[in-house]
Amino acid sequence: xxxxxxxxxxxxxxxxxxxxxxxxxxxxxxxxxxxxxxxxxxxxxxxxxxxxxxxxxxxxxxxxxxxxxxxxxxxxxxxxxxxxxxxxxxxxxxxxxxxxxxxxxxxxxxxxxxxxxxxxxxxxxxxxxxxxxx
Amino acid sequence: xxxxxxxxxxxxxxxxxxxxxxxxxxxxxxxxxxxxxxxxxxxxxxxxxxxxxxxxxxxxxxxxxxxxxxxxxxxxxxxxxxxxxxxxxxxxxxxxxxxxxxxxxxxxxxxxxxxxxxxxxxxxxxxxxxxxxxxxxxxxxxxxxxxxxxxxxxxxxxxxxxxxxxxxxxxxxxxxxxxxxxxxxxxxxxxxxxxxxxxxxxxxxxxxxxxxxxxxxxxxxxxxxxxxxxxxxxxxxxxxxxxxxxxxxxxxxxxxxxxxxxxxxxxxxxxxxxxxxxxxxxxxxxxxxxxxxxxxxxxxxxxxxxxxxxxxxxxxxxxxx
Numbered sequence: 001x002x003x004x005x006x007x008x009x010x011x012x013x014x015x016x017x018x019x020x021x022x023x024x025x026x027x028x029x030x031x032x033x034x035x036x037x038x039x040x041x042x043x044x045x046x047x048x049x050x051x052x053x054x055x056x057x058x059x060x061x062x063x064x065x066x067x068x069x070x071x072x073x074x075x076x077x078x079x080x081x082x083x084x085x086x087x088x089x090x091x092x093x094x095x096x097x098x099x100x101x102x103x104x105x106x107x108x109x110x111x112x113x114x115x116x117x118x119x120x121x122x123x124x125x126x127x128x129x130x131x132x133x134x
Numbered sequence: 135x136x137x138x139x140x141x142x143x144x145x146x147x148x149x150x151x152x153x154x155x156x157x158x159x160x161x162x163x164x165x166x167x168x169x170x171x172x173x174x175x176x177x178x179x180x181x182x183x184x185x186x187x188x189x190x191x192x193x194x195x196x197x198x199x200x201x202x203x204x205x206x207x208x209x210x211x212x213x214x215x216x217x218x219x220x221x222x223x224x225x226x227x228x229x230x231x232x233x234x235x236x237x238x239x240x241x242x243x244x245x246x247x248x249x250x251x252x253x254x255x256x257x258x259x260x261x262x263x264x265x266x267x268x269x270x271x272x273x274x275x276x277x278x279x280x281x282x283x284x285x286x287x288x289x290x291x292x293x294x295x296x297x298x299x300x301x302x303x304x305x306x307x308x309x310x311x312x313x314x315x316x317x318x319x320x321x322x323x324x325x326x327x328x329x330x331x332x333x334x335x336x337x338x339x340x341x342x343x344x345x346x347x348x349x350x351x352x353x354x355x356x357x358x359x360x361x362x363x364x365x366x367x368x369x370x371x372x373x374x375x376x377x378x379x380x381x382x383x384x385x386x387x388x389x390x391x392x393x394x395x396x397x398x399x400x401x402x403x404x405x406x407x408x409x410x411x412x413x414x415x416x417x418x419x420x421x422x423x424x425x426x427x428x429x430x431x432x433x434x435x436x437x438x439x440x441x442x443x444x445x446x447x448x449x450x451x452x453x454x455x
Contacts, residue, residue: 005162006225006250031226036250041233051239052232055246057154085151 007035007131009060012049013042014077017067022095022116026062029120035127046076050084058089059131063110066095070105078109090130092123138166142173148211148273150245157247160264171264177271179392181213182380185295186280187317192303193327194280195234196363197372202238204373205276211243213269213277215262217291220250227251231280245269259290260402266294292320293398296391297379299372301325302341304333318344321356323375329360329368353386354379412447 011027013020020042027037038056040049053061061081063074070093078091093105093113102113111130114123141159144152156174160167186194195216202212216231227250238244247265251258262279269277281291292298300321324345326337341358357375361368383391416422425439434442 006252027228031221031228032224034225036220036227036229036248038229038232038248041236044236045240048236048239051150052236054151055154055239056248057158 007060007127008038008056008058009035009062009127010038010040010049010053010056010058011062011064012040012044012052013064014044014046014049014073015065015067015069016043017065017069017095018042019066019095020064022066023062023064026064026094026120026123029124030062030127033120033124046073046080049077050080050086053081053089054084054086060090060092060127062092062094064095065093065097068096070095070097071101074105074110075108081109090127092127094118094123138169138173141170145170145174145268145272146177150242153245153268153272154247156268157249157265160261160268161249161252164260164264167264171267174267174271178267179270181266181270181274181277182297182376183266183270183295184276184278184376185292185298186278186301187282187292187298187320188301188325189303190282192301193363194301195231197301197325197327197361197369198278198280199235199238200361200363200366200369201278201373201376202235202244203366204369206241206243210275211273212245213266213272213274214238214244214246215265215269215277215279216246216248217258217262217279217281218248218250219282220252222253225253245272245274259294260406262291263294263399294395296383297322297376299323299325299376301327302337303328304331304337322354322379323372324356324358325368325372326358326360327363330362330365334360354382412444416443 009030011023011030013023023039027039030037038052038058040052044052049061049063052058061077063070063077065073074093081087081089081091090111091109093110094115097105097113097115105113112126114126141152141156145156156167156170159170186198188194198214202214205212214235216229218227218229218231220227229248229250232239232246232248235246238246249258249262249265252261266277266279279291279295298320300317300323302325304326324341326334326341328334338358338360345356345358359368359371359375361372363369413422421443425434425443428434429436429439
């Protein structure tokens with residue numbers, strides 16, 4: 001007998017960024033969509049985020065950043081994930097991320113970037129589509 | 135089976151990834167997970183299991199963080215399971231206990247896992263109990279289980295623990311008087327956290343009064359202590375009481391407790407497997423449906439139907455009538 005799987009998603013705030021309203025709104029939306037949301041809180045280091053994803057066996061990691069440090073922090077995070085063998089996790093970016101940075105971010109392992117004003121439904125649909133497992 | 139062997143070996147080595155994957159298996163596929171849990175079972179029994187419960191807002195997570203800091207000073211390895219409710223409507227959950235403990239995330243000897251209740255009566259207690267076993271078998275010296283203690287399931291989880299700590303705080307809406315009777319009975323240690331607030335001393339007196347009025351716990355008199363977890367005050371004292379409780383248990387009733395737990399788990403396992411297998415089969419064969427029709431036509435009632443069914447199914451078996 002197997003119970004229905006839940007999507008487990010870590011919502012993380014890397015770096016020195018104190019703006020968490022957006023992250024909390026998204027976290028609530030994910031919960032309302034039936035997911036189990038682990039919210040890390042503010043000022044997370046890449047090590048803390050990756051270790052959280054590992055211990056919580058997360059399906060998705062959603063990185064929210066408004067401080068502009070995404071080009072430094074996101075690659076550190078995805079690199080650390082690879083080192084720890086966390087190859088099946090969907091990594092998303094959100095917050096204030098200029099469009100021109102998105103291709104570079106996708107190259108280092110960010111599946112998609114969702115800017116402010118993205119309808120939460122769009123993000124949820126994306127997640128559900130990309131976490132479908134047999 | 136290979137995957138199970140790999141997971142089990144990883145858990146026994148204390149590998150965090152294996153622990154995480156095994157707990158996920160326990161949550162999603164209890165039948166498969168049983169294979170792993172059975173293999174790990176002989177390696178359990180060494181950890182001190184501490185249950186931390188109390189109303190939302192009493193500061194449990196912060197207190198746990200302080201406790202773990204103390205334990206780490208003594209080089210103890212710690213596992214933490216933080217349980218939060220799933221929404222009965224959406225099935226989702228916001229698991230925010232980790233926020234207070236995040237500094238511990240990168241400590242290699244600490245493992246933190248957030249679990250949602252998933253609205254499965256009885257299922258939660260089983261999943262949490264098995265997750266505790268995994269952490270125990272992986273070599274953690276202390277396993278802390280945190281719940282809100284609101285529903286029966288959560289009270290059941292707390293019974294997994296050797297030592298139950300009930301955490302309260304002054305001015306949490308209702309009077310201390312309003313705490314559920316259940317909490318008074320299960321607590322081995324009572325904590326008034328946020329003791330820097332007004333009415334902390336009154337809260338201590340209220341609890342002590344209630345403890346004196348309720349039934350006597352044999353050899354252990356639950357202490358009531360004050361802490362201010364935000365400032366790190368009172369944690370050393372709390373840990374001392376926790377250790378003392380374990381000492382007392384070991385002297386007096388450890389074997390009785392172990393025996394009771396083993397029996398409870400066995401009975402629950404039998405109940406669950408009997409129910410699952412019988413009901414699954416009845417559904418498949420359409421027999422459940424047939425009986426429902428008979429009940430609706432008043433040809434029988436649910437109890438009589440169940441009696442007849444079981445006696446037919448289990449030859450020579452007589453149910454309670």
